[in-house]
Amino acid sequence: MRIALAQLNYHVGNFPENSARIIAAIEKAKVEGADLIVFSELSVCGYYPNDLLERLEFVREAQQAIESIAIHCKGIAALVGGPSINPSPKGKMLYNSAFFLQNGEIQSVHHKTLLPTYDVFDEYRHFESNKDFNLIDLNGHKIAVTICEDLWFDQKVMNSFGRENLYATSPMEEYCSQNPDLVVNLSASPFSFHQERMRKDIVVGNAQKYQVPVVYVNQVGAQTELIFDGGSLMVDQQGRVVRELAYFKEDFAIVDTREQAFPEVQAFADRNEKVYQALVLGISDYFRKSGFRKATLGLSGGIDSALTLVLAVRALGAENLKVLLMPSQYSSDHSVNDAVALANKLGVAYETLPIHSIATAFEQTLAQTFHGLAADLTEENIQARVRGTLLMAFSNKFGHIVLNTSNKSEAAVGYGTLYGDMNGGLSVLGDLYKTEVYQLSRYINREEEIIPVNTLLKPPSAELRPDQKDSDSLPEYDLLDALLFQYIDLSKSVQELVEAGYDEAIVRKVVTLVNRNEYKRFQAPPTLRVSSKAFGFGRKMPIVARYPL
Numbered sequence: 001m002r003i004a005l006a007q008l009n010y011h012v013g014n015f016p017e018n019s020a021r022i023i024a025a026i027e028k029a030k031v032e033g034a035d036l037i038v039f040s041e042l043s044v045c046g047y048y049p050n051d052l053l054e055r056l057e058f059v060r061e062a063q064q065a066i067e068s069i070a071i072h073c074k075g076i077a078a079l080v081g082g083p084s085i086n087p088s089p090k091g092k093m094l095y096n097s098a099f100f101l102q103n104g105e106i107q108s109v110h111h112k113t114l115l116p117t118y119d120v121f122d123e124y125r126h127f128e129s130n131k132d133f134n135l136i137d138l139n140g141h142k143i144a145v146t147i148c149e150d151l152w153f154d155q156k157v158m159n160s161f162g163r164e165n166l167y168a169t170s171p172m173e174e175y176c177s178q179n180p181d182l183v184v185n186l187s188a189s190p191f192s193f194h195q196e197r198m199r200k201d202i203v204v205g206n207a208q209k210y211q212v213p214v215v216y217v218n219q220v221g222a223q224t225e226l227i228f229d230g231g232s233l234m235v236d237q238q239g240r241v242v243r244e245l246a247y248f249k250e251d252f253a254i255v256d257t258r259e260q261a262f263p264e265v266q267a268f269a270d271r272n273e274k275v276y277q278a279l280v281l282g283i284s285d286y287f288r289k290s291g292f293r294k295a296t297l298g299l300s301g302g303i304d305s306a307l308t309l310v311l312a313v314r315a316l317g318a319e320n321l322k323v324l325l326m327p328s329q330y331s332s333d334h335s336v337n338d339a340v341a342l343a344n345k346l347g348v349a350y351e352t353l354p355i356h357s358i359a360t361a362f363e364q365t366l367a368q369t370f371h372g373l374a375a376d377l378t379e380e381n382i383q384a385r386v387r388g389t390l391l392m393a394f395s396n397k398f399g400h401i402v403l404n405t406s407n408k409s410e411a412a413v414g415y416g417t418l419y420g421d422m423n424g425g426l427s428v429l430g431d432l433y434k435t436e437v438y439q440l441s442r443y444i445n446r447e448e449e450i451i452p453v454n455t456l457l458k459p460p461s462a463e464l465r466p467d468q469k470d471s472d473s474l475p476e477y478d479l480l481d482a483l484l485f486q487y488i489d490l491s492k493s494v495q496e497l498v499e500a501g502y503d504e505a506i507v508r509k510v511v512t513l514v515n516r517n518e519y520k521r522f523q524a525p526p527t528l529r530v531s532s533k534a535f536g537f538g539r540k541m542p543i544v545a546r547y548p549l
Contacts, residue, residue: 004029009221012046014145040219044082047188073101092128114149222285272443282528283315294413295438296400301335380464384420414517430527515547
C-alpha cells in the first residue's frame with residue numbers, strides 16, 4: 001500500500017487556507033499513485049483552538065470543511081484531523097477525531113482516547129474520551145488510527161487524569177490486539193529541545209513491541225507560543241525508519257508498506273541548531289499568521305537584544321526591522337558602538353533616541369512627591385519605562401510590533417520592569433536561560449562574527465546606574481540557571497536542592513524571588529516555547545499563594 005505523509009503548516013481557525021493546503025496535498029498524492037494520505041491532528045482547524053471549540057459556529061465550519069475535503073477523496077482515501085460532535089447527551093460536546101474519507105464521503109470517524117491535561121495541554125477541557133477501538137479496512141488492509149496519545153502514554157501521566165479517563169492499557173495495545181496491518185498516528189507534538197529523540201524512540205519502540213509498521217504524521221509551524229517541528233516518520237515492524245520528513249518546514253513523501261530500502265536516518269541535530277530554527281519559525285509564523293510584517297526592539301548593545309535582532313532578521317528580513325538605540329548617561333560607549341556595529345552588520349535601520357532628558361523630566365516632576373527619599377530602584381525603573389514608552393510610541397505610529405528581549409532567568413526572578421523592558425507583543429528569548437542565550441549566540445558566531453565579540457565577553461548589565469552588573473543583584477548566571485532549571489523545569493524542592501549541595505541561603509533567595517514575581521510573569525507577552533517547561537502556557541501558578549519553602 002502506498003501512503004502519502006502530508007506534513008503541513010496550519011493556521012488556527014483559517015478553514016479556507018487549511019482546506020486549500022489539504023486539498024492540494026490530496027491532489028498531489030493522487031497524481032503520485034497513493035492509496036492513502038495522512039494529515040496531522042486537528043489539521044482542518046489547526047492545533048490548538050482552545051475555547052474556539054466552545055463556539056458552535058467554529059465546530060460547524062470545521063465540519064463543513066471536512067465535507068468539502070471529502071469530495072476530493074475519489075480514487076484515494078484520506079485521514080484528516082478535526083473536532084467532531086459527540087452524539088451522546090452524556091459527556092463533553094466534542095471528540096478530537098480523525099475522519100476517514102473515501103469515495104467522496106466521510107466513511108468513519110475515529111476518536112482520541114487519552115486526552116492530555118499536563119504542561120501546555122488542556123484537551124480534557126473540551127473533548128470526550130474515546131471508548132471504541134475500530135479498525136479501518138482499506139483495500140484489504142486493516143488500519144488502526146491513534147491520535148498523538150501513544151507518543152506520551154505512561155502510567156505517571158495517566159495518573160494525572162480523571163478516573164473516567166483511565167485505561168489499564170494504551171490505545172496502541174487495544175488496537176494491536178486486533179492484529180492490524182498498519183498503525184497510523186495523527187499527531188500535534190510541539191517542539192522542545194529534547195522532544196525529537198524521545199518521540200522517535202517511542203515510535204520505533206511501539207513498532208518493535210507490537211511488530212507492526214507505524215506511520216506518524218506531525219504538523220509543522222508555530223501557533224503563538226507553541227512551535228511544531230514536523231519530523232514525520234514511517235517505521236517498519238522491526239523498528240527501522242523507512243522515511244523521515246524534514247524538520248521545521250513543510251514536507252511531503254510517499255512511502256510503500258512493502259518498501260525494503262532504508263535510507264540513512266537523520267542524525268539528531270545539535271541542540272542550538274534546533275532552538276535556532278524553532279525560534280526563527282516561531283517569529284515568522286507569529287507575524288505571518290497575525291497579519292503583521294514589521295518589528296522593532298530596543299537595541300542596547302547587550303547580548304539579549306543582539307540575539308533577538310539576529311533571529312528577527314532571519315525570520316522577517318532586515319528590511320522589515322527598524323530598531324531604537326536609547327542610551328542614558330549610564331550607557332557605556334562600547335555598548336552603543338556594539339549596537340551600531342550589529343545593526344550595520346545585519347543591514348537594519350536604526351535611530352538613536354537618548355533618554356537622559358526624558359528621565360530627568362520624570363524625576364523633576366516627582367521631586368516634591370519624593371522629597372527626602374533617597375534614589376533607589378524607582379529611578380532605575382523610570383529609565384526602563386521611558387524606553388518602553390518610546391518603543392510603544394514607535395510601534396503605534398509605524399505599526400512595528402515590539403519584540404521583547406527578556407530571557408528566562410530574568411523572567412524567573414523578576415529582574416525586569418513592568419511596562420518597561422517587559423513590553424512587547426512577543427517574547428523571543430523568554431524560554432532561554434541566560435547561559436543558553438550565550439550558547440545560542442556563540443552558535444550563531446560559529447563561522448563568522450555576527451554578534452560583536454565584545455557583546456559576548458563583557459559582564460551582563462542593565463546599565464541603569466554607574467558600573468552596574470547583574471551579579472550585584474543576582475548569583476552568577478551559571479549558578480542561578482542551574483538552580484532555576486532544577487526548581488522550575490524539574491520541580492525540585494528547596495530541601496532537595498540543599499541536599500544536592502547548593503548553599504541553602506542562595507537557594508531560599510532564588511526560590512523566594514521566583515515565587516514572588518509570578519505577578520510580573522502573568523503580565524508578560526506570550527513566550528516562544530522551546531523547553532518542556534515554559535512560563536505562561538506551560539507553567540501556570542497562582543499569583544496570590546503561599547508557596548512552600
